[in-house]
Amino acid sequence: MVDVGSYELVWPTALFLAEGQRVALSSGSSWSDRVKWLLTEALSGATAVADFEDAAYDVDGDPWALPTGQLTTMTNHQRDWFTELLRRADELRQASAPRAYWPQRRVGSSAHTESPLRDAHRDFTQIIATFESNGYLIEAFGQPCVDSDEELPDPADVIEHRLGIGGLWPLVPADWNEDTFYGLVEVFHDMVSRPRRRENHPFGACGWHYYEFHVVPGQILYRWKINQMLRSAGVEYELAAEGEDRGRLIAVTDDARSHLVHQVLQTSTPGIKERVDHAIALFRNRSASPESKRSAIVTLAGVLEERRQLIRDNLGKPDEGSLFEIANRYDLRHRRTDQLGDYDPVFLDWIFWWYLATVELTSRLIAREGFPQEKKD
Incomplete structure (x- = not known):
């Protein structure tokens, strides 16, 4: 038992x-x-x-x-x-953090005077140290051994090759600005891989040797730990778990919209999936501009245009027309002088999620028996 x-x-x-x-x-x-x-x-x-x-x-x-x-x-x-x-x-x-101790429970305590992002820098360094000690960076940095004369790459050079910034290893959180920190968060996502087996090499106190690396469980664990850290710090970004921008920082959304993204990526047919994937990546980029969001909406509108007959058959002509009126009357798609452009950019979020939900709905209709399949590229 x-x-x-x-x-x-x-x-x-x-x-x-x-x-x-x-x-x-x-x-x-x-x-x-x-x-x-x-x-x-x-x-x-x-x-x-x-x-x-x-x-x-x-x-x-x-x-x-x-x-x-x-x-x-x-x-x-x-x-x-x-x-x-x-x-x-x-x-x-x-496992949970221990209950708050005296300094944390005191109102106005000076125990935590550092900024949340500085705390995140420190916590990130500890996370990477754990991954390194458990062999998750060996595929990127190599594995030292007392019995080997192999020259290993300099980790600082490996990171610089990817990120374009030198001198970042060993990690020194005090030296980072915001862009460097977020860049490191994304870079290490692409470098970790989980060793599924290890053996102790006792000669010369060499230590553990790691084998059978696999990136998928390593990256799943990395995203989970990093996203926990970012939430604790009050940072409104997270590492995307799927899509074209997997492993890149995106703006945090609620669970329902995260589930919608997952569903639409799972149900879209080949040819459509790539376009929807790109639209999602454009829209949820942590620094997405209004123009990027418009481009994402236009992409989704194009997908729905191709499914217009399906929408008309199931929603009816008046409702189908209302769906496309937004894209045609507002300054989104055709960019004509008679289109409405004086509206709060916050409405771009509403339009995007509405259109994305409609794409997901139409994908499920297509998957149902009796509805014609889309043309494959």
Whole structure:
């Protein structure tokens, strides 16, 4: 019986479950090492690893005196323990910050006089340090070894090649302006990859060597941690999880609109998806101008124009006309002198989300049986 109440997740539940299921399907002598590495990373403290090791001894007598066939039973006990942990993953609670201490509880305390962004700089540095120590930057920076004469790249050069700014490694938060900080946030997203296996190299106290890198779980974990950090700092940006701008900072939206973006990207047909993806990236860029937002709306209007007959068949001609009147009468698409241009740019947000929701609706109609499919490019 797994005591899930003793463990706290420091990963998103879905990522722990996905990586755990992959490990559960593996075999070989390194299987238990993969489990222990996952438990070390994803759960707070060492309790889960200790319980996993103890699960092997759920047999009578001295386990080291057992015949070989019964040693296999020990492994099966561990597999049963790990399988149950994964089955009950939703019961695992997320690790939380400790309750506020005296200085934080005092009204007007001088304990936190730094700006929120400066706090974010410090927290970001700690996050990167953890990723580095866990082998997530080895594909980008290389892996030192006492037995190797390989010359490794200078991390500062690797970052400069990507970002165009030199001297950024080691990380020195006090030296960053806002653009440098946000640039580093995006750069490291593209460099992290999770090692799914590690082995200790004891010669010369070399330490852990990491293997089997994969960018997807590494970037999922990175986005999760960075977005938590930005929210805590009150920063109204987040790293996009999907789309053309995946891994780039975008303006924060509510959960409903985030879900709409996910749905429209999942339901759009090839040829349409690329255009919608580009429109979303244009619109939600953290520094999007009114012109960029107009361009995004025009792109969506073009998609809806191609689906006009479908909209007319399902909404009726008067309603269909109202949908396109916005794009035609206002200073958005044709840019004629008789169009209305004196309106608050905040209405661009309303128009964009309305059109995006309509694209998603029409994609679902097309997917339904009985509606003609769009022409593929």
